[in-house]
Amino acid sequence: MSVRRQGSSELQASSLKLRSGSLWLVVYGVWLFAACVTEDLGPMPTFEVPHWQDGETSVYVVTRNDSALYRSVVNLEFDEEMGDVGPNDSIRVVPTLIVTNVVEPLPEAGWFYDSVQVVLRRDDLLPLRTFRSVETDISEFEISARYSRGRVQIEKQTIDGLTEEELRLPARFHSYDMVHTWLRAVPLVSGTSFRDHLVIPFEFRTVPVKFLVLGTKLIPTQLGDIMCREIVLILPTREVRLWYELAQPHRFVGLNDTQNNTKMVIESFRAGHADSLPPVH
Numbered sequence: 001m002s003v004r005r006q007g008s009s010e011l012q013a014s015s016l017k018l019r020s021g022s023l024w025l026v027v028y029g030v031w032l033f034a035a036c037v038t039e040d041l042g043p044m045p046t047f048e049v050p051h052w053q054d055g056e057t058s059v060y061v062v063t064r065n066d067s068a069l070y071r072s073v074v075n076l077e078f079d080e081e082m083g084d085v086g087p088n089d090s091i092r093v094v095p096t097l098i099v100t101n102v103v104e105p106l107p108e109a110g111w112f113y114d115s116v117q118v119v120l121r122r123d124d125l126l127p128l129r130t131f132r133s134v135e136t137d138i139s140e141f142e143i144s145a146r147y148s149r150g151r152v153q154i155e156k157q158t159i160d161g162l163t164e165e166e167l168r169l170p171a172r173f174h175s176y177d178m179v180h181t182w183l184r185a186v187p188l189v190s191g192t193s194f195r196d197h198l199v200i201p202f203e204f205r206t207v208p209v210k211f212l213v214l215g216t217k218l219i220p221t222q223l224g225d226i227m228c229r230e231i232v233l234i235l236p237t238r239e240v241r242l243w244y245e246l247a248q249p250h251r252f253v254g255l256n257d258t259q260n261n262t263k264m265v266i267e268s269f270r271a272g273h274a275d276s277l278p279p280v281h
Helices: 002-037 174-186
Strands: 057-064 066-081 093-105 112-121 127-136 140-148 153-158 160-169 194-200 204-220 224-234 239-245 252-257 263-272
Touching: 093 174, 112 174, 127 174, 174 194, 174 239, 174 252, 204 239, 204 252, 204 263
Parallel strands: none
Antiparallel strands: 057 066, 057 263, 066 093, 093 112, 112 127, 127 140, 140 153, 153 160, 194 204, 204 224, 224 239, 239 252, 252 263
C-alpha cells in the first residue's frame, strides 16, 4: 500500500512539474509575442520624394558569378485614382506611381521571365497593389496583392490551383516588390538607419528588415561612372547592398547580393517628364 501511495505521489509531483513547465512555456510564448508586437522600431527618416519622371525607363543587366544572364527593364508612369475611403470619408483623388519591371533571359541564360507591376501612392509611397507573373522551364505562377487599411489580400495562382490569404499588417510596412523604387526617397545621408517590415506576397508573410545608409561609392556603368550612396538592406538571413545616384532624381543604379553572387547594374536610361503632382480634390 505504501509503495502505491509513494508511486502515486511521485506521479502527481511529476504531473505538477509538467503542468508548471507547460504553463511557463505558455507564459514565455505570450511574453515573447507581446515583445515582438510592441517592439520599438525607432523613428523613420523623413522621406524626400525624388523628382519622379513620367515615362522614365531604366535598363539593367543582371549577372551571376560574373556571367550576364538577364535583362531587367523598369518603367515609371504617373496616374491617379480614387483613394481608399470609408463610408464617412469624402471622395478624393490619389496621385499614383506605376512601376513595371520586366526581366527576360539573355541568350546564355535558361528560360526565365519575371514581370512585376506595383502601384503605389506618390505622396507617402505606400503600396496599393502588386501583380507578379513568373515563368520558368519547370513552373509558372501569378500572384497579386491588394493593400487596404491594416491588411493585404493575397492571391497566388499555380498549376495546383488558387491559394488566397489575408494578412494583418504591422503599423509600419512596405512592399518587397517595390523596395528598389521607394528607397530612392530615403535621405542619402551617411549614417541614416531605420527598421521596417517588408511584405513578401510570394511567401504570404512579412519579415523584419533594417536599412543602413553608408558612404559614397563610385559605380562604373555603361553610362559612365556614377557617384552613389550605398544602402544596406539587412534581412534575417541575408544582406543586399543597393546603390542610388546622389544627384536627382536619385536613380537606382544597381545592387550587389554577395550571398547569391549576383549583381545588377544599370545599362541604359531614358528620361521622362518631370513630376508635377495634380491638385488633391
